[in-house]
Structures are given as C-alpha cells and as structure tokens.
Amino acid sequence: MTTLKAKDYRSGIEPVWCTGCGDFGVLKGLTQALSDLEIVPERLAVISGIGCSSRLPGYTKSYAFNSIHGRALPIATGLKLARPDITTIVVGGDGDGFSIGLGHLPHAIRRNPDLTYAVLDNGIYGLTKGQASPTTEVDFKQERGLAGPDERPLNPVLLVLSSGCGYVARTHAGNLPHLRETLREAIRYSGFAFVHVLAGCVTYQTPSYAEQIYQRCDLLPADYDPTDLIRAMEVARGPRFQLGVIFRRDPGVAPRMGEMEGQAEGGVWPPVTQPLGQEPPSDVEFPGG
C-alpha cells in the first residue's frame, strides 16, 4: 500500500471559510494526523452538526456526514456502535457542541464509545453572523452589545472532566505541529476523546482574536502528570489556556460501549467481507415474501 499523505484525505472541494479562518489549520492538522495513523479513507467517517466548522467533513475524503445542528454526537455514537470497524471523528463548533447540543455531551462521555470529538471553539456564532456563543467572553459581549452581557461563559474542559471524560486535550489552531500531534493521539486513544481547539474567527471576533488567545496559552510542563484528575481540574480552572493532554485515563479502566464481552463484533451489518454488488429494488426479498 502506498503511503497516504495529508492531501490524500482532502475531498478536492475548496473550503468556503473566510481567509485567515482558524478552521483551515484544523483541516490541515486533522489530515496530517490521519496520514500519520495511515487510516484508509474508506474506513473513516467524519461527522458534524451545523456551523462554520461543521463544514469540515465535506472537505475530507471520508464517509462524511454534515447533519443537523447539535446532533453530531448521537449520530456518531450510532454509527460507531453499529460499525466498530469505522474510525469515527466528530467535529463542530462551540455553539453546536456547548449550546444546542450540550445535552448529548455527558451521555456520549459516559457511554465512552471510541470517538474523537474536536470542538473548534472560536467563541462566536460565525455562520449566523456574530451572535454570542456559550464561550463568548463577557467583556466582548458588553463591548459589542451582544446578548447575555451578564452571562458568564462556560468552561468546556472543566465540563468534560467533571463528566468523566477519559481523554481531554487542548490545542490551538495556529500551532500546526501541536494540533497534528494532539489530534493524532486523541484518535489513537481507545475511548471517547475530547479535544478543545482554540480557533479564531477573523470576521466576527476582533482580527487579532486568535493571536490574543494564543498569547494566553502555555504548553503544559514536561513533567505534568495527565493521570491526576484533581490537578487536571485545577488546570482547567486556571486563568490561562494550558495546551496539551490535560487528562488521560488508562483506556482499560472504563468499559467502552459496544466492546463489552461477547459483543465486540456483533451487529455489524452487512459483514464487510461480503462481496459487493448491485441489486435492483425489485429483487429485494424480505420476510414473509
């Protein structure tokens, strides 16, 4: 098999994101991570909801699904449980994942299917032109006259840690090598992996937003112990954004749904080894026929 390069994971469709959008970096980092892992495109599914970043699946060469707002996690969970052989990645934005779709997040975490969920957090609703999201900062809302000037932003990393997520990492869309490595290790993690990707919106945030956020980032120290949940929560609560693997539980500790004893291969239909062929609808047989 010839080695797959990052560009081999691109669908050939040009993104419609604004020039300078942080989502370009995420697309690049993701395709690099996939090439590092040598996952063949036909074994890959990329699932999203709705939003600027939710357009990403269509730019990948995969079984892609740009579904409806906030519902990527249930769809990906159903796919992964029905087809454990398919590497399944979920991408979306802060509005999609932390507002309309938030109710699904703790349940995906407690089910712990082998999914990677990357939230591209730019702290704004870009697609609908600049409304406040659950992670928009208070100062910015007051300055721009956005809704909820007295509503505090939520803390995504603390939220997923408290829900029991086994793999929690943070990266920045502007740091491509770090992004590549973080996504690669998240995909490699066996179980539900959450990646908080800080990204800029050049149109509805201030033009220097991505840079300002990056100035507030630090790499986690080399001697940081990601198995310490209390320490991870302290990191999550800190005033600055720590980049890297914030928490990592041994994947053997919590059961992954669908991989319980006796169920590992059950339910895969049709079996992927079955020869492929076309059948006209009139040839379809069904019980009682």
Next chain:
Amino acid sequence: MNPASTVSPVTREGGALPTNARSVVITIVGSGGDGVALLGDLLLGMAAEQGIYGMMVQSYGPQIRGGESAVMLRLSEREVQFEGDEADLLVCFRIADLRRFQGAVRLHPKSSVIVESTDPTELPEWLGTTEQPSHRYPFATFENGVEVAGPPKNMKALALITRMLGWDPEFARTTLRKRFGHKPNALSTNIVAFNAELDAEGLASLAHLRARGTALHVETGNEAIARGAILAGLGFFAGYPITPSSEVMETVIEELPALGGRVVQAEDEIAALGMVLGASFGGVPAMTATSGPGLSLMTEMLGLSSMAELPAVIVDCQRAGPATGMPSRTEQSDLFHAVFGGHGDFPRAVLGVYDVVHAREVMSKAFYLSETYQLPVLVLSDAYIAQRRQIRDVPISQTGSVLRRRWTLADGPARFSLDGSHGVNAFRVPGTPGGTYPAAGIEHTPEGLPTSDTSMHHQMNAKRFRKLNAIAAETVGWFRVLGRDDAPHGVVAWGSQYGILREWVEKHPEWRVFLPEIIHPFPLAGFRAWSAGLESAAVIELSYQGQFHRYLSGLTDLSKFRSLGRSGGVPLTSSELARMLEVKS
C-alpha cells in the same frame, strides 16, 4: 419477485369466519394491591394453554402505578381483536373503584356480578342492570372492623371464575405452581386461598368454551412490534422510555443482543433517532419506538432521514395528547404529525397497525419500504394495541432472506444521482473502497455537495418524491376490506378500529369497511373501488378534530362521508358505534 403481488393480497374477511363462535367477557375491578392484573394474566395464560383465544386490556387511574385498576378479559373460541363491551361477569373488590371506569364497564341483562360482601355501596346506575342477583362474597379480611391483609382476594376470585368457566381446579393449581414455584411462601399462601371452601351457591355458570387442545401464544402489541422488527433484520435499536411504548425497547433489549444486534437507551428521543440514523448511515437496519411526545422531539431528525436518504423505522404507540395528555390512554391523533410533521417537503411512508398479529407483519413491510426506498417509515400503533395481551396462533418462524440495502462499488452512479430508478440510488456502506461521499442535511448536488441552487433544489425534491410514487404503485393493495362488497353503508377507519369493526360487519351485514394498512401514500384506487355504490358512509376514528377524515378530504371527494370521530381515552364500544352510526343495536 414482486412484493406487491406476493406479500399484500387484499385481505377479505367477514364472511368466512365462524360467527357461531362463543365468547365470555370478564371484567375485574379493584384497588392497587388486589392483584387484579395478575388474576387477568393467570386466566389469559390458562386460556392460551388450553387453546382458547382471547385478549385482555388493562385500565388504570391517572397514575401509571398504584390506584384503581381494571382488567377486561375476553375469552373466545376464535381469534378476537376486541375485548367486548358488556361483561358476562363482573368481579369487583371495591365498588367505589368502579367510578374510574365509567363508560368502560357495562352489564347486560344476563350478566353475573360478584362483589365484596362487606361493601355496603350500591352498584352505580350507569353500569346497566342485570336480571341476575349480585353474588356477595367475602374477599376481604377484617380485624376489629379494619381491613387487613388476608388470603389473597385474587386467588379466591380465581377459584370462583375457573369454576364458572368449567375449568379443572387442578389445572389452576398446576398453573399457580408454575408461576410461583420459585417463591414457596407465595405459592402456599395462594394455594390455600384458592382451595378455601367455596360458597358458590346461586352462581350462574359462564359459557364453557371449546378448547383447541393445543397451546396458543400470548403476546402484547409492543412485544409483537419488537419481534417483527427482529425478524425483519433489525440490527440496531435506540429508544427512550415512554408510556405506552417502553416494552418495545424492553423486548428488544431482551432478544436482540443475543442475535448480534445493538440496543441503546438514549438520553432523549432526539438522540434516539440520531443514533438510529448513525447506524443506518453505517449500513445497519435500525429503528426506534416512541409515543407522541417523543415523535414531536424526533421531527427534525425525521426530515434529516429523508433528506440524507437514510432508512429508518419509527414506531409511534399513540396515546391521548397533546403535550403530556393521558399517557396510558389510547388515541389516533398523531396521524397529522406522522403524515405531515416536519419543516420542508419530504417523502416518508406511514403504516397503521391493526392488531397484535398484524404488528409482526407490518414491521417486515416497514423495513422493506424503508430499506428499499431509503426514507423514514413511520408505524402507527396505539396504547390499545401496545398494551393489550392477545392470544394468537403460535407464530410460524419466517423463512426467506432478510432484506438487503442496495450497495455498490466505487464506479457506480453518484450517491444522490437524479437518474436513480424511482429516485433511489445504490447505498454506499462505509468500508466500501472508493465509495466515500458526503451525506448532508443541507440541500446537495448529486455528489452530496452543498448547494443553494434553486433549480437543483427543485430537481432533488422531485427525485426524492419519485420514491413516493413508486411506493404508491407497489402498495396499491395494502388495505383490508370487511363485509359484503355490495353492502349499502360504509365505514372507513384505520389501525386498531379493525378489531371492533370486524365483529360489527358480522352483526350488521348492511355495512362494509375499508381499513388502509398504508396510510401515506394512501391506497386511493382501492378506496375508490371499495366505495362505489355506497348509499351512506362515515369515517370512524379516535381524534377530536377528525384527523383521518380531514386527511382523506384532501385526497378524494368525501362529501358522502360523515366525520364521526371522538377524543380518545377508551376505545369505542359496540353500543357507542351503533349510536354513532344510528343503527339500532
């Protein structure tokens, strides 16, 4: 093989049935703790074991657990889908509890009545009168004038009822031993109460029904839905608990994993249908089951299923709505939602369930349509079917291959090609080399790429709706007619009205009945042919607005048809039907 010709011949019923078959209607009313449901269940199980048909429905107060409870049990020499409306025997442990069941319990002139002997209350007038004197029996146990737990009332009643039915007491004792064998204390308490000396002086006997001698099968509507789906190739189920559909999920949990399928109890109904669509995107036949409130939550996903052309089967066990409504009560008022619910124009098929036996069959049809045409198929059951226990012939295990989704190699047509036969293109199952494609809820090109081109949107709508034309052509015969073809009066109804109407036409040969199995697209040609020559006709349904009548009015000329719906709650009774249709009963 053409499924239209082999699977769904028009079922003509009415004339050939043994109308001399006898039946017995038994109604038992009590409070929580009296064991009313267990008593009904034991009687029904004993009937099935002997080869006597029947069915049982339960009724509760507003809470689902506790409070007043009633079972209506009908035993018959032939299969029945209607519990009967006038009790041949009423057993009542506490007369005050009857109040909750006004309208659901009635007597006829020959009814036997057994009531608690210490209860001073008079039987209410609405119950109707019987020429038979009430038989007073001491079910309750008292100490110092206060009722205390004593020998189980339901076992004393079991002894009386089995004697009236002419059933061998030893058969009842064997049944109790089987049921309580693992609980020796409960068994001995029950046997002692059952054996207590009976003062059955003056108690009339009930019809001694002919038994077939070979055991029959007891199944609820929800169990039948689950088993029908499993037989049809179900590989993935996700659901959320809701009355009256929860037992579909419970049965699937018990029976599907052993066959290699997956079941998830989702966090809500949105997630449930989302997971179903995810599994379906992965090529696995998938379904969910819910009731009205859940269907409301699923509505956006329903459109996604049709737009992304992902097969999905959604069972709605209808209950009285709107909002929370009356969760344990039946109604037929989700019809509009099933047929029209959702934003935008999208094709879906809607099937109705007639009874427990049909529930298995309809699921194979639902999966067939869904998998073949790559769209959502809704199956409308209701609380009346879902919660009833019906005795049926032992199901014959179905043979023949499970339906297959069409799938393709990489060089096939585009996933959403406008040229697909009947609007359908080969499905691309993940794992197929070179088959990658983008699926989307956003309007898309034949390749699946987002578009806001008006012409493409129109062409895609036309392509997707071509499926509905093909389904309509294939399902022209998916309905049942009852009664004589030349009967001057007609009733059109759907779903669980089948049970009462089947018996109605036997007693009233001047009536014919049309019941669609597929409600959308509606089998219009069959309906028009059936309605030829009618002098008068009516639409019967459990919907305050008359949803079915209104729906049909949009499809064909209904000027001859009166709309005779009412709100749900309890199913129609024969006397009520006679009143509605202005027929002397």
